[in-house]
Amino acid sequence: MTKTLFIQDKLEWNAYVSKAAEYDFGHTWHYHMLDTSGTPLLFIYENNDGFIGLPLIKRPIPDSAYFDLTSVYGFTGPISSFAMHCVPESLMSEFKSAFIRFLDDGKFITVFSRLHPVFQQTNILQQFGGLYDNGLSVVIDLSIDNDVRRKNYRDTSYHRIKQAWKKGFTVKEEKGPMAVATFSSIYLENMELVGASASYMFNEEYISKLIDTDEYDARILTVYDGDTAIASTVITFTNGIIEAYLVGTRNDYRKHSPAKLLVDEICVLGNKLGMKYYNLGGGLGFKQDSLFSWKASFSDLFLPYSTWRYIANPTAYNALLDERGIDKNSDLDFFPLYRSACMNEQAHVK
Template sequence: MRKLITLSHKEQWIAYVKNSVEYDFYHTWHYHTLDQSGDPVLFVYEEGNNYIALPLLKRKISDSSFSDLGSVYGYTGPISNRKFEDLEESLMDNFKSSFLDFLDKEHNISVFSRLHPFFNQYLLIEKFGGVYKNGKTVAIDLTIPLEQQRKKYRKSTYQYIKKAWHNGYSVKETKDLEDISVFFDIYTENMRRIEAGDYYFFNKQYFIDLISTDEFDCRLILVYAGDKIICGSIITCTCGIIEAHLVATLTKYLHKSPAKFLTDEISILGRKLGMKYYHLGGGLGFKEDTLFNWKAGFSDLFLEYKSWRYVANERIYNSLVDRIGIDPNNKIDYFPLYRCHFVPVNNTVLQY
């Protein structure tokens, strides 16, 4: 049996997530209410006492009668009341059949979902095809002693942390609206400085709603130099995993790298909260760039990050790509390609 749960069915959505053996805050009802890029739905397939659920965003494809399915910012993918490695082949095959029927009847042309690096969701998704290896993410193992963790730090990383101790930096957890406002300004300043895309910008209400939720554990941790806020991070704690959701530093203090001190402090907090891992994430676009290298200065625990890029109707997909002047076989790392805001000209990529 299958069902499609929307945001209007709050209690059902929450129950399926909470009863899953592995999930993250990215799967929750509240987090999906914060996304304005599509209509959130939770696809559920059930057999007896077992289920597989997949949160998605349904998006209309402009100037057509079709739609597609995407995912919220962060790591989602399917969840279940059992680990994927323990699911029967028949249950996974029946989920596939039901989901493909749903795609066809709802005229959904493609599906994009960011899979969670800690969960073996690929065991289910590889039955469809379209599992794409994006790169690596970095995590800190909180199950080992703190001093052992610190031995894994790059020498320069640890030096910045020690300088922060010497300078008397301190951390504070807060839900105060004024503090949230200050962090919002620092984060927005950071995104403008690095010329981030619109995808990485959020309004102030997003920050307030995220931090004030009672559906999952979300905290704003700030770094102070004296009485001045110079750095901060919004973290979540779910099923033994801390996610470094948003991190930002006041431009004037970037050369002191207080975020390194903050990362170390959050790892201490995580142990107190009984967390097992502190997930720092990957590089920009999940490339092994300077951001990835910064995170790799804390840990040698690297995880494979995969996404699901599935074309349900190849004929319609190719026609949608063709109408914006892109060759469907182009190697642009973007999916679905018909939503790409870049077109290749003379082997270069120009924004339009």
């Protein structure tokens, strides 16, 4: 049995997510409701054994009769009633056949999905082809005792945390409009400093909606130097996983690295709440750059991060490239290539 759920199908969408053996906040109805780039949908294939679902965003392809599918900002990929490493071969095979029919009937040319580093989702998607190894994500194991975990910190990071303690910096969990305004002010100041693109400029309205849900636990934590807010983060707690969603530091306090104190305090909180992992993500474009090194100073647990870049209709795909004068053999890390001229519609890795 196949079905496609849309935003109006909130209860059924949530029912499937809650029945999944492994999922994160990026799979929820609420998070997809926030996306304005296209039409959110959840494709489901189900038999007597169980189900496989795949949340996606449907988008029309400009100047054509076709569509493509992408994923929301962050980590998603398929969900199932089975843990990813336990999905029966028969269910995976039937899902593949059903999904290919769905793509053909819907005139979908390509599918792009950012996979979750904690889940073994490639087990389901490898039968299609189109899997790409994008790099590594830094993950902290929260089952480890706090004192033992801190011994795994790089000396420079632990020194910064100790300095923050000595300076009297404090971390507060805050709620309400003022907490959102404080976070947004710090975050946007940070994004402007690094020259981030418009797609990363999340405003107060978006943050307010993001945290206003009972489908996952989203919190704002802020570091204070006395009465001055100097760093802040939005994190999510879902099904045993903490996600470092957004974080920012006041420019005047960057030299003190208060975000390192945030990471440590979040680990302590996660350990207390019985969470399994704190996913910090990777470097810019998931390269092993200075950002990756900063994150790796807290943990040596690196998990592979993959994307799924599937071409469902190669003939139509190549025709679109020809029409737009794009070399199909380009080494540009961008998918689908026919959208590469529209940089504001980026579909490459987060």
